[in-house]
Amino acid sequence: MLAKMSGKIFNLKNWQYLVSIFILVLVLGEMAGFWPVKGVQRLEWLSYDLRVQATLSHEEDPSIVLIDLDERSLAEKGQWPWPREVVAELIATLFLDYQIDLLGVDIVFAEPEGNQLALQWQQLREKFPELPEESPLPRGDALLAEVISHFPVVTGYYFQSSVTEQDPPSIGQLPAPVVVDADSELLASLPWPKPERYTSNLDVIQQEAWGGGFFDNPFVDDDGVFRRVPVLQYWEGGLYPNLPLAMIYQLLGEPPIQLDIAEGGGMQQLEGIDVGGFKIPTDARGGALVPWYGGRGHFTYVSAADVLAGRVDPAKLEGTLAIFGASAPGLMDLRSTPVASVFPGPEINASMLAGLLHQSYRAEPAYTNAAGVLLLGTLGLVITFAFPALHAVAVLVVSLALMAIHLGINFWAWQAGWVLPVASGLLLLILLAGWHLAMNFYRESREKGWVTERFGQYVPPELVEEMVDSHESFGLEGEERELTVLFSDVRGFTSFSEGIAPAELTGVMNRLLTPITQAIHAHQGTIDKYMGDAVMAFWGAPLKDEKHARHAVDGAFAMLKALEEINEVFTAEGMKPLAMGIGLNTGYMNVGNMGSEFRMAYTVMGDNVNLGSRLEGLTKPYGVKIIVSEMTAVAAPEYTYRRIDKVRVKGRSEAVTILEPLGLSSELTQETRSWLERYEKAMDTYHRAAFGQAKIQFEALKKERPEDSLPDIYLDRIAHYQAEPPGADWDGVWTHTEK
Structure with missing residues (x-):
């Protein structure tokens, strides 16, 4: 029976091992990307956001400012778009009066300006057809281009990942691509974002700018949150930088940009980008995690209206790197981020720029995920074969300890600049712990049931329950x-x-x-x-x-x-x-x-x-x-x-x-009571050694109940004592010499 029970428990343990391995393969496969699960990915995003929020440095960088197209600017200067001469005045004021070092423009000037002067010239031509078709007065576009040509300005544009039949062809002129390698086949083979169209600045404006960078983000996660942005995008054989990278690229004098490509197993994978010694760790697609410093408004905001009106302390802007962009809600440049649900797009670019300057990007290379799969796989196997031997309380304690260690290692890596997966590891530990807890409880209850069933043959069931439940x-x-x-x-x-x-x-x-x-x-x-x-x-x-x-x-x-x-x-x-x-x-x-x-x-x-x-x-x-x-x-x-x-x-x-x-x-009949009374009298007579009288009484009892053997025993003893009377010290005790 014991062998049979042991066989059942062994089979139960086999199922425990098999399901545990199944859970392990399921979670590790999700981590490796074989079968992505949206719920797990959302948990991973949530854990990332919580880590970001818990470790914001809140360290201010006075070298980066945002020239803000805010509600007050729109109220003072009119709705956007402003006349180009106003924008030109803003740029000239920033460089001439406030002595900024570099300006990145997080706005695109894709359409020619139909300003009032041009309209008036056309009205004059209707009266005087002999006038030239083009006005000799400078147009706003030309004026803006003229101003840009005198200062270090990096313009912005955006790519579009997919197009429909309703979308127009690409607009404007792209800046020159960043040439990083003559091997065009290598560039094309890497999984860069490869857009299908772009919207850039007018030729006359872009040609006068120092350079340009995109500010779109095809890497927005499925929950609509900006967590990473592409550093480079591939267009017609060339690589184009995002706005922060383009600004650093121009600030450093257009140094060569090197790609950090790892090779192994016949595969090549991008791991980072180096621009003049400033490094950005990326994923295989060229995406970098945004290095968040604080919530909305962490960087210095200066209203564009205050710049134009001369209301800004010059010390606040002198020698800074400025980004001109919009935070006004009506201009639709607000994003959802880990640090705030409504976050201005220009401040995301400011965070990227600060990350470059301070080299504070966190790395999430592919091999960390592979290492995580290997580590958790090993741990999962140890759990699979160790937990069935532990009591339920021990499983719970060890599981909590492993979760704490997992979180501790992850937090240490985060502080060191590495982003390791958290949710998958926790999910694995929770699922394995839950499974083994359930099975250990079930197996222990089965074993207790077996003890109750078998031990119950010798002890009442309530005793077994007391022994099982008692802490004694x-x-x-x-x-x-x-x-x-x-x-x-x-x-x-x-x-x-x-x-x-x-x-x-x-x-x-x-x-x-x-x-x-x-x-x-x-x-x-x-x-x-x-x-x-x-x-x-x-x-x-x-x-x-x-x-x-x-x-x-x-x-x-x-x-x-x-x-x-x-x-x-x-x-x-x-x-x-x-x-x-x-x-x-x-x-x-x-x-x-x-x-x-x-x-x-x-x-x-x-x-x-x-x-x-x-x-x-x-x-x-x-x-x-x-x-x-x-x-x-x-x-x-x-x-x-x-x-x-x-x-x-x-x-x-x-x-x-x-x-x-x-x-x-309470159940004796009167007849039995009477018989018992006569029997007890006979016994008393016998113990008084009145054997003659006792003989008469026992003979009467024998006639009354012939099946009763006790009268016969006493009649035999009486005959013995009548033949051999006992001594005066006789106590009526009969000694038995056999068991």
Whole structure:
């Protein structure tokens, strides 16, 4: 049976291993990108955003300012677009009056300006057709271009990743691409963003600018949040920088831009970009994580209206790198970011520019993900094969510790500038811990159920539940407690079994002992042991029972009734009926786990236990089914008893009165009460040594109940004492020399 149970547990553990490995493969496959799961990706984004928010430096950089096209500027100068001469005035003022070093324009001038002067010239030509078609007065576009040509200005434009039939062709002129390598095939093979159209500045404006950079972002995550932006995009064989990179590129005098390409396994993968010693770690597509410094308004904002009106402290702008852009809600240049749900696009470019200057970009190269897969895979395998051997509490503690270590390593890496996946690792640990916790609880409950089922053959189920639920230790020392012990033995089992084949004897024994055991359990008894066809049981431990003697006597009668029902079945099958003798004694006994290091048993020991065994042995010579000691009779007064004898059993010098329980006092008939009264008078006469009178009384009792064997026993003793009278010191005790 134990081997069978062990096999079931082993199979259960096999399932635990298999499902754990399945969970491990599922999560690692998601991490590796084989089967992306949107929910996991969103958790990863959330963990990234939380790390960003928790580690914002809030360190101000006075070298970067934002020239803001805000609501106040629109109120003072009119709605956008402003006349180009106003923009030209703004740029000239920034450089001439406020001495900025470099200006990046986060706005595109894609359409020619139809200003009022041009309109007036056309009206004049209608009256005077001889006038030239083009006005000799400078147009706003030309004026803006003229101003830009005198200062270090980097213009902005945007690419469009996909086009529809309704979209126009590309507009304006792109600046020159950043030439990084003569190997055009290499450039084309890398997974850059490859847009399908662009919208750039008018030729006349772009040609006069120092350079240009895009400000669109094809890498916006599916939840609409800006977390990374492309550093370069590929267009018709060339690479084009984003606005912050273009500004640094021009500021450094257009140094060569180097691509950090890792090679391995016949593959080439982009890992970063170097511009004049300023490095940007990127992913394989050329995307860089935005280095956030603070919430909206972290960088210095200067209203464009204040610049034009001369209301700005020159010290705030002198020597700065400025970005001209819009934060006014109506101009639609607001983005969702990890640090704020509404964040101006120009400030994203300012963050990218600050990251370049301070070299504060965080790296997320592909091999970190591969390393994470390898590390978590190894950890997952250790968990898979270690957790089934741990208790549920240990699984929980170890899992929490591993989660803390995982978060600690991740935070350390974050502080060091590395972005490691968090959500996938936590998800793996949670799923594995949850699975093993559930299985360990289930397996332990199954094992407890098995113990209950098997141990319940010897101990009542409530005892098993108490032992399972109790926090106490059932130790080896035991304890002394008043209990009632029962011994029973089946009479004539040897002759009964002679006609039964040996192969069938075990089944017959089980059919015999099962209902007897059920009768004991039904009355809160604990099976101590089986000794062939004999049974030893006790009441009052380990569950305390104030009425242990009463319940023991109840159990004894229930055993006899169960035997009657068994005999009906056996006789119907052609087998002989069986008889049973039961002895009970109440007293203090030693109870507890007793045995050796190799085998333990919950049992009782002591002189009162031995007496109970002797009483069972006396049932046969006295011809009764149940014998109890006087201690049991006193402890169970609900029953009526008749005295059987006062005896001295083998191995015990002290005499004890033994009695036969006749039944519950409340259930005895008047006839039985009268008979018992006459019987007790005969016993009193016998113990007074009035043997002649006692003989007459016992003979009358024998005639009344011929089947009762006790009158015969006393008639034989009376004949003996009449022939050989006892001495004057006779105490009526009969000494038994056999067990």
